[in-house]
Amino acid sequence: MKSIQYISVIVFLIISTGIYAQSGKTAAADKAFRNHKYHKAIDTYKKIESKLKNEEDQNYVIFQLAECYRLINDTRRAESQYKRAIRVEYQKIDSLILLHYANVLKENEKYEEALEQYQAYQQYNPTDRRAEAGIRSCATALEWVASPTNHQIHLLKTINSRGSDFAPSYMGESYATLAFTSTRALATGKQKDDWTAQEFSDLFISRVDRKGKWSTPVLLDNKEEETHNYDVINTIANEGTPFFTKNFTKIYFTRCPNFKKEVSGCQIYTSTRVTNTWSKPKQLDFTGDTMNVYGHPALTNDELTIIFSAERKGGQGGRDLWMATRTSADGSFGNIINLGPEVNTPGDEVFPFLRNDTALYFSSDGHIGMGGLDIMKANKEGKSWTNVRNLKYPVNSSKDDFSMIFHPEKEKGFFASNRKGSRNDDIYSFYYPVIELFLNGTVKDKQNDTLIRDIKVKLTGMNGISSAVLTNKEGKYEFGKNKIAIEQEYLLTLSNNDYFTLKDTISTIGLASSKDFINDYELEPIPETPIVLPDILYDLGKWDLKPQYQDSLNGLIKTLEDNETLIIELGAHTDSRDTEESNDILSQRRARSVVDYLIIRGIDPERLVAKGYGERQARKLDKNIYRAGYDFLKEMVLDENFIGALPSNEVKEAAHALNRRTEFRVIGRDFVPKNKPRTTLNRDLYNSNNRIMPFEFHADSGYVQADSYLNGVKVLFTLKEESKPLIGLRQALRLYNKGLIERKDFIGNPEEVLAEGTIQNHAIFILKELSIANKVIKNVEIEVDNRLDFNFVIGTSTLFRFGVFTIDNESKELIFK
Numbered sequence: 001m002k003s004i005q006y007i008s009v010i011v012f013l014i015i016s017t018g019i020y021a022q023s024g025k026t027a028a029a030d031k032a033f034r035n036h037k038y039h040k041a042i043d044t045y046k047k048i049e050s051k052l053k054n055e056e057d058q059n060y061v062i063f064q065l066a067e068c069y070r071l072i073n074d075t076r077r078a079e080s081q082y083k084r085a086i087r088v089e090y091q092k093i094d095s096l097i098l099l100h101y102a103n104v105l106k107e108n109e110k111y112e113e114a115l116e117q118y119q120a121y122q123q124y125n126p127t128d129r130r131a132e133a134g135i136r137s138c139a140t141a142l143e144w145v146a147s148p149t150n151h152q153i154h155l156l157k158t159i160n161s162r163g164s165d166f167a168p169s170y171m172g173e174s175y176a177t178l179a180f181t182s183t184r185a186l187a188t189g190k191q192k193d194d195w196t197a198q199e200f201s202d203l204f205i206s207r208v209d210r211k212g213k214w215s216t217p218v219l220l221d222n223k224e225e226e227t228h229n230y231d232v233i234n235t236i237a238n239e240g241t242p243f244f245t246k247n248f249t250k251i252y253f254t255r256c257p258n259f260k261k262e263v264s265g266c267q268i269y270t271s272t273r274v275t276n277t278w279s280k281p282k283q284l285d286f287t288g289d290t291m292n293v294y295g296h297p298a299l300t301n302d303e304l305t306i307i308f309s310a311e312r313k314g315g316q317g318g319r320d321l322w323m324a325t326r327t328s329a330d331g332s333f334g335n336i337i338n339l340g341p342e343v344n345t346p347g348d349e350v351f352p353f354l355r356n357d358t359a360l361y362f363s364s365d366g367h368i369g370m371g372g373l374d375i376m377k378a379n380k381e382g383k384s385w386t387n388v389r390n391l392k393y394p395v396n397s398s399k400d401d402f403s404m405i406f407h408p409e410k411e412k413g414f415f416a417s418n419r420k421g422s423r424n425d426d427i428y429s430f431y432y433p434v435i436e437l438f439l440n441g442t443v444k445d446k447q448n449d450t451l452i453r454d455i456k457v458k459l460t461g462m463n464g465i466s467s468a469v470l471t472n473k474e475g476k477y478e479f480g481k482n483k484i485a486i487e488q489e490y491l492l493t494l495s496n497n498d499y500f501t502l503k504d505t506i507s508t509i510g511l512a513s514s515k516d517f518i519n520d521y522e523l524e525p526i527p528e529t530p531i532v533l534p535d536i537l538y539d540l541g542k543w544d545l546k547p548q549y550q551d552s553l554n555g556l557i558k559t560l561e562d563n564e565t566l567i568i569e570l571g572a573h574t575d576s577r578d579t580e581e582s583n584d585i586l587s588q589r590r591a592r593s594v595v596d597y598l599i600i601r602g603i604d605p606e607r608l609v610a611k612g613y614g615e616r617q618a619r620k621l622d623k624n625i626y627r628a629g630y631d632f633l634k635e636m637v638l639d640e641n642f643i644g645a646l647p648s649n650e651v652k653e654a655a656h657a658l659n660r661r662t663e664f665r666v667i668g669r670d671f672v673p674k675n676k677p678r679t680t681l682n683r684d685l686y687n688s689n690n691r692i693m694p695f696e697f698h699a700d701s702g703y704v705q706a707d708s709y710l711n712g713v714k715v716l717f718t719l720k721e722e723s724k725p726l727i728g729l730r731q732a733l734r735l736y737n738k739g740l741i742e743r744k745d746f747i748g749n750p751e752e753v754l755a756e757g758t759i760q761n762h763a764i765f766i767l768k769e770l771s772i773a774n775k776v777i778k779n780v781e782i783e784v785d786n787r788l789d790f791n792f793v794i795g796t797s798t799l800f801r802f803g804v805f806t807i808d809n810e811s812k813e814l815i816f817k
Helices: 002-007 027-034 038-049 055-071 075-087 096-107 111-124 129-146 547-562 580-600 640-644 649-659 729-737 796-802
Strands: 152-155 165-170 177-182 202-207 238-244 250-256 267-274 294-299 305-310 320-325 349-355 359-364 374-381 384-390 401-406 412-417 426-431 437-445 456-461 466-470 476-479 489-496 499-507 515-518 521-523 567-573 608-614 625-627 630-632 661-668 692-694 704-710 713-719 726-728 764-772 775-785 792-794 805-808 813-816
Touching: 027 038, 027 055, 038 055, 055 075, 055 096, 075 096, 096 111, 096 129, 111 129, 165 238, 165 401, 165 412, 177 238, 202 238, 238 294, 250 294, 305 349, 320 349, 349 401, 359 401, 466 476, 489 521, 499 521, 499 547, 547 580, 567 580, 580 608, 580 661, 625 649, 630 649, 640 649, 692 704, 704 792, 713 729, 726 729, 729 775, 775 796, 796 805
Parallel strands: 165 426, 267 294, 294 349, 374 401, 437 515, 437 521, 567 608, 713 792, 726 775
Antiparallel strands: 152 426, 165 177, 177 202, 238 250, 250 267, 294 305, 305 320, 349 359, 359 374, 374 384, 401 412, 412 426, 437 476, 456 466, 456 489, 489 499, 567 661, 625 630, 692 813, 704 713, 704 764, 726 792, 764 775, 805 813
16 A cells, blocks of 8 residues: 555655765665665666675565555565565564565465464564464455445546545535645655655545536645645645544645655645635644654544544554544643554554544554454543454455545445555445334233233333333334444333333344344233142241242243232132141241242332231142143132042142142232342242342453353353454363363364373364353354453354343342342
8 A cells, every 4th residue: 555655644745965875786675665665775786686796685585675666656576576475584684574575475365374474473572462463354354355345335437547546525514525645746745755656645536526526636626736845735845634623624644755855754734725715734732843754634523623544653653543632622742642552553554534522433453353454443431442353344345455444424435545456546436225124013811812902012122212112902012224224232111011021132233235034922811820830849847948949930920020000919728637726837837938049139019018827728620631631621710629539648748739839919009119229038949030240340351250051051241342252272172171162163274283281372162062141142153362361252143142231230149130
């Protein structure tokens, strides 16, 4: 990508004094190389290559030719020369050659060969994160091509030229005018840039008409006679990367001056529109003297913060993104701050763009990518930029993709790329098709299959936004396209005073096209008669609720949590084989033990009434039940006369067991929910439901950590918001050695993945079951990460598969709604 070469690095002029003179046969070529005159250096190195007798000098020239071709972005020739240099083991002199070779192989879409070189470089430099990023990118690039995003990309043929065209920017309130950087023949500077062998760059504009046709680009501002005095925007120097303020009355841009017999850097300038002309550009104070290298300005809407690219001390390496702030739009910027290691890498981060001041788009060759520069996105959290992610294919390619901008109100914009199909750095348009989502369905009575009207259907997103509708007389409900957004998890709640509340979850995460969700539901009416709970058995004459039967109450707990206004009576019944007085006491205590357990589980005690009925209410069956070889039919009443007439003692015992029961019935529907009190009673019992599960903060990172079960084995998981499921090598081997994951579970060739008694880094296997918060999901794809600092890591997208949740930092609880 030639654009970055003359916009964000020093442009050296030809200086006749010979300050870089060096003895030896390579001196002239080396001088051209140091002065970034790579085309001249290539010609000179090639002329002397065959004349060199010393093997060390010959190898040096091979390496220098590879570097020259890489720096002019001729990756095909660079690959050939790097291959020659590695054949003579030049990596023993400078191991960085392996990284450069891997990068050009990746740009040439030779991912398997690139992977070998990244791994070789990692052996020399195990702490350099660029090696690990390169290794991971070789696999992810192929995945992204196989599963492209829904972005639609189009080359702007009428705007682009044979030169480099890049760094577009909207210019004008109608957003019908585009300003951009170009090295086309019409540029005012007539000299050739020694690095790029192209014209010096200028700012051009083009306008699109109502039919979508772009006009022939013209220079942004100036008259021919003014191009040498630097009082205008376009001069004989390099100008590029325009940024316009929100009202389009001020421009910020990069200029790399072309002063005679001086070494020049690049600085950021600003100019104000006055009627139909632009004022004399002023250099921003913080960019310092002409030796400094600053460029690619992007400002917040209030013009109080600027983000730009520069190579400065205190950075992460290469060109980093930096920021500075000021107190007024006309004031001077203060201290310069690096955006930090989450954004910046040892590679280059360039071409920032701010969208609504909350999203930062930029290009990087240091993050995991497809090759060359890839376009990234980061989100603002507080004062920091975090959650950096690649925009993937087709926005990104194996070549350079950069300088993305967005229309302020629509999912469309422009960026530049030198991908296949481009003549040079060319401008492309993009748009993301509007995804329209609908949700509709019907609601029926589960008992009589009739459609129900006036059911409240509430839709609540994980972003906190909710909306509600009532079913009509035909039992139908509908949420239109403006109510449902992409990349969201929704909780759907159906409620009515005559029915038990029903809850469901709907996910739009990962949807790439429009969808009509059709969800029909059946609601259970609230009966007037008691509802028998699943079997809760007690020891003879005892009333303690045994742990193995506590799970029988989970359904009731969920019902009470979903129906927060209900008040219920818990009724316990005994059989008739004791005195009435003893059975009354025993049943009351048993009812009380159930109520106490529900209170421990967080149910408000004011919603619960314990009632012991002893033997006084024989059970009337509401369904057929088969026990002890006997059919107990619906409507049978299990009183003493009925039981006495049964054919055997075994059948009689079964009837007595059916009489021993715990029931609940709704006795009120007007409870006003209030904050649940925290209790310290039996903490383990309190959390046995696992819909409210405790967590701890990791001491060093502050990440949330809680229990999970991988194929039944308890493993502590760590929650990282954007992470895919990752597992450490030791933990993966533990599962494998116990037979909980098998060879057939791994994706790819098991002989390679499981070679030499270990598991290959970045191997992927399918976990049959992952359990969190008492819910199980199946067939989870997990990647082995040999450098992972934790046993098991998941992101929020995975955790949402277990239900919509909130994190209560005060009580350290994950609450699944």
